[in-house]
Amino acid sequence: MDRSEMVAASQPEAVRTALAAGAEELGHAGHAHGGADLSSLREAEYQGRHIRVRTTYEITVDGREFAVHLTVDNNGRVHYHGLPTRDFASVIGLVQRVIDQFPDDFPVEPTPSADPGHSHHHGGGD
């Protein structure tokens, strides 16, 4: 790896050229990770038998589907690409951290106001 070549590759025109070369793929950067199959498959051999465990989670938050790919490893730990440097013992705990990390993706629905200072007139009175 030649230093002068690397310096040249870091010049603005070289960066633009590199980006242009990958333009077709880069144009899809706004798409979510993963494909349609949201299941996770675990396999193991035990005493001459072959074990397969396919896991699919159906998660909703406030009734809205949260359809992301969760991977379960053979120790039962669950991994989610949105928080890529950790795994979880509990999917409930995972979703709690997801809500913490991405609150704008899980807006709280407004509830009917109980504010006593906000008067509603339902006929009569005055």
Added chain:
Amino acid sequence: MAVIRADITTTQAARDGFVAGVLALKAEFLGPTSADFGLPGPSQPVSTYDLFTIWHQLAMGRMTPTTQNDRNAAHSGPAFLPWHRLMLLLFELQMQRVLADPTIGLPYWDWATDGALPVSEQTGAALWQDSGVGGSGHPVMSGPFRAEVFRVKVESGAAGQLRTTDRGLNRSLGQDPSAPSLPTLASQATALRQTRYDASPWSRGSSSFRNRVEGWVPFGMHNRVHVWVGGDMGPATSPNDPVFYLNHANVDRIWESWMLRRGRTYVPSSSESADLAMHRLSDPLYSILIQQPLTPADMLDVSSFYSYDRLPSAG
């Protein structure tokens, strides 16, 4: 001329150069826009700094191979260390270019030394002061990357999609219950004593130096630092926080120390299964910012680019 990477908490010039480089790359726009990346919403220019964040996010989403969901082009596999070495090297060269100063080197954050502090003192360590990189906040309101001068412009959504935004940086130092403290010197020493760089199944389940320092088994080191810093260090767009580069420079420093002890060796070899594409010794590392194919083999000796002022020991 090779630069010397220094400890950010003890070398003021290294800290100042890093801050200047980050802010300059945030303020530079080479032409790409958010529309070029297919990001929804009104098109906006993408800074040179943010190109690195997008690259990291894309690497995270590129599963290698696509039939599994563990190892991606830059994580949970052997290429974790050489891929990030390439990313940091290109970032360092960009800092040098934009500051017109070839002596600027990326500093590192020696988090294991901070991990020796009492837990209650770790969030108050020198790095998190105004004279370092500022502290916690949603958004961060102190230091050189406070919200009024440093804006996050691209971020991950909950489904892993990249999108535009315009907000300050988020950090939650030491707030996550799963990582209330930093990695320790003991965990660093244990990693350095590992004899194998990596091993089958070449994933989060491997028993190896790479997996120890990445921090899957056991949970710790690099992964623990991401979780401990919290906020924008959590998602795949973690390079949004400049601390990302300080963390990875330290990870790279630990790898350099391991190679000095064990030799500049790497596995898997080029003859291993094609399922390990992008992770084998002579496979091109995934990149969007450089056209030249660079491989893990190219990353084993970078002495013509930089060295570290001090390397950690196995105790």
